[in-house]
Amino acid sequence: MDREWKLQQLVQLLPQPLYLAYMNIHALELAKECDVCVVVVGSEDDVRQLEIAAQTEVVKSNASSDTDELDIGSVAKKRKTHGGNNDLLLDLMQEQRKRILQPHPLEVRFTINNGAKSMEESITVKLRYFKRLGFVSAATVISLSDAEQNYADATLTQDVLKYLHDDDVGDTIPVPGAEYELKHINMTTKECLDHLKSKEYGRPYRWLQKMCCIEIFNDANDTSVVATPTEQPKLQKMIPDLIKSIQQLWNYRLNLIKQIRALVQKHIDLYLKEERLPTTRPACSLVQWTALTYEEYATSAPYNDSELVNGNQLYYRAVVVRGSAKMECLVSISSKFPTESPLWFICIYWNGQHNAMNSAAVKAMEFWTNSLTQAQLQHPLALLATQLVRTMYSFDIFLETEGPLYNPVEYHREKTLYKGIREAYTCETIPLYRGWHS
Template identity: 35%
Template sequence: MEDVLNKQLDQLQKAIDGVMELKTKGQSTDEARTSVTLMFVALKHANREVKQKIKAGRDNLHLEKNKVDLSRLQLQNLLYEVSHLKKEIIRCQKFKSRDTQLELLTEEEYADKLSTPSDSKDELSSHKKHLHRLECELRLRKDLDKQYSTLLNSKQELLQDSLSQTQRYVSFAPALRTLMGATQPLHDALQLSLDVEWKLSAVVKYLPKPLYILFINLQSIQRICDDHTFTSEVVGYESEVQMQDLLNEKHHDSLQSLKVEDEKYGQPESPLEKALVPHPLHIRITIGNAGAYQLILQIRYFELLKCTAVWAQMNFASNNGGDTNFVHNILRHLYPNDLGIEIPIPGIQYELQNFNISADECLAHLKAKNFGKPYCWLQGMCAIPTVNSSMLYNHELNLNKNTQEIITRISRRWNTWLKLSQQIRGLTYKDVDLATLKENIYPAGLSCSLVQWTAITLEEFHAQNSDVFKISSDDNEITYSIYRAVIVRGAAKMECFIRIPSNYPREIPLWILNVHWNGCHTSQNNSAIKMMEFWTNSLQPKQLEDNERILYAQLYRTIYSFDIFLETEGSMQSTIEYNKEKPYISAFAKRNRARPYRYIKKGSVYAFKQ
């Protein structure tokens, strides 16, 4: 086709040259031009044939490419299947049954304990025989587990019996004390020193050094105090200390034999329990008067940790139930940044590494065994040097003054929390007379009434929208007790959500208010509610004559603030639902969002003002 096109182009070139020659000679060129035009038609026809052939070639090329791509894809699929099959082959080669990791019985033990008829064995294949043996051993292990449960229950029954016998033995103590009290004149006449202090002196000498220093300081403070706010005593017996010393000596002598037995029979006790065994003697501090609620502090010493730990509990001497959730918060927030979440002994981490024990495991073990927490202030009372998380070294030298200050702080926080618990209990059962619980000297009565006070969860409190809650504060391991109070006056209702922090009284309870009257009013959509929340939460204990009634005072402020809100808000509506029952001075002297919540004495008249 290329030759045809070249030939036609040559002819066309010659015809055009001929036309040019005729034109230069001045002759007529019509016939020549007509022939040239016809040549263009032939050239166009040839050009079309060339395009058609090129298109046909491209189509054929595309078909061939598709065939090649299809064959290539099939080859790749085959390669993938080959690699997958290789992996499956390797996986099958590495497959191992789980029973290979089990410790099965020997052939002799299996024949004795799990014997089967020989006829049935011959009929089974090796695989089915193995499955039958596994099923038999599974039944055997279940039987052994039942036997173990039975023995464990019998052990618990023996422990309960031993505990009951121990309690009966301890019950002889009151009778013996009565006998000693009745024979005291005879002791005095015979000049016999059979008092309690003589017995204590024989036990005190077995105390470890930190507990001995603490007990001597407590005894000295107890003797100089006139109010007798606390008592201290040593709990334990001399025989327990002597027995522990003998066990420690035997442990050092037979350490290698114990290791062999542990490897053979398994370790019956974890190394953590062996290492963190407290001293047999510990100190018990009782804060509070007899016949009422008492706070009991159990202080133990751990030789491995080289520190002491304290555990708090409540004693119901009056046989009345109470809220014991706040007992541990009293010690946790006694001093700032001393939460008992670390072991404050210098270099204790390196010593614990020798026993493959971490500090977190030790703290978790102390908490699980009700041994308490190793606070820094407790180590200061026992003359133990400490280093806190900020790597600040501290060694208390004035032990008597420091111990007396700590006991005073604990007693003060204990009394404060006890009064707070009584307030919560009174509000829960609505056993409170608001007419006699005035914040100051305001004589007018209250129109609203408290109808409900219940405990709620922290999630329900977070669901409330309030600008007060947006204030950010450091957590510092602070927990919260949440309550919901309902105050009603007529058709109007106000929900109060109260959050009491665990570091009370450093941080006062927080109140969130929601008013349901002609819609739902919160601090987000009503500035008056925002002002009411501020007025309630701005109350400080120092503003009260008796700071033990902070909840009652806050409730009193909230109730009369709700009265003022209804009376001032209702006066601006067409139908007056609530009449003004309280005297106001310039109720709207400032912006309308401000309510006259403060009250003053003007002459002999008490009135509310902004």
């Protein structure tokens, strides 16, 4: 009871944008419409101190003369007023930056579970309000079981919310007035966003401002038109849909983490027992599955289609070997995974370098791998591994087809492999290249 009373006290101290967000999400929690719970985190004392500091600032502002008014944007004026004291100017700038970049002491946190009974796997969204800049930011905290935590690299758990909407990744400040405030402290939008990231405050998404009834620019690329705040009746529909979208995104990401873990551990067939695969295992072996940055991926890829691959995706490298031959696969995973299948680029290093740009065989291999969809599979966690297995079978067939053309002959055609693949995929149209079939 005492805890509930303290929570209600904090709720009353929330700034309006956070208060609206809290009340709407709390209503969902009470109605049990979504698997969500919301709390307010912070100290009442910190709020009181903030109020006292704000009142003191007002008094100082009223008492100061026009020439002493703090205006960081006018450096020449400052130097004249303070006799060229650069140290004092720097102190004033830092003081004003601190005030403008300081979020409200209270934050709203809502936690969404994965829809299962296990409470170990959840995503918590932390909302912070920046009064002077006029926006709310959102950061995420991911909770995983010990088994998943050890294999969930940072690319899978950081900035999860930026994958919610392709056209709203939090790389702009969508509210009017913020740019003016930043100009007065000699800070660019990018520097402000970098500051938010360094402090783990998250990003100021457009959908988030709508959820908190904050005015935003009507278009992300047009700052001349301002959209009116979202009305309460629309919020009552928007927020449940938003919570469900975050939960779906989280479940998709959780499924991806499980699939990545299986591949890192080389447990390729962990989720393939229900799938229609050849009884003969590939002769090649997966030796490495590692995460890449976008820059590493772009540098390694033989070609890059900006419509298919961009910085808002996840990237991996798979290395498969058989004898002296090596196959390197660059895998890009869309934010819409598993609705959109991962895209594989294949490069084979054996008697030269073979990729889709110079080899029809590799181009056919890529098509066979990339044409697989989740709808064709039985298990919800089988997509990545099945793509990998397809690619490994293709690699074996490539080597056994091309092998006899070189001396000494390192690879011989395995009749059982071809027979198994034909049996498994008789209902599919498999792209054939020279020597694919016996």
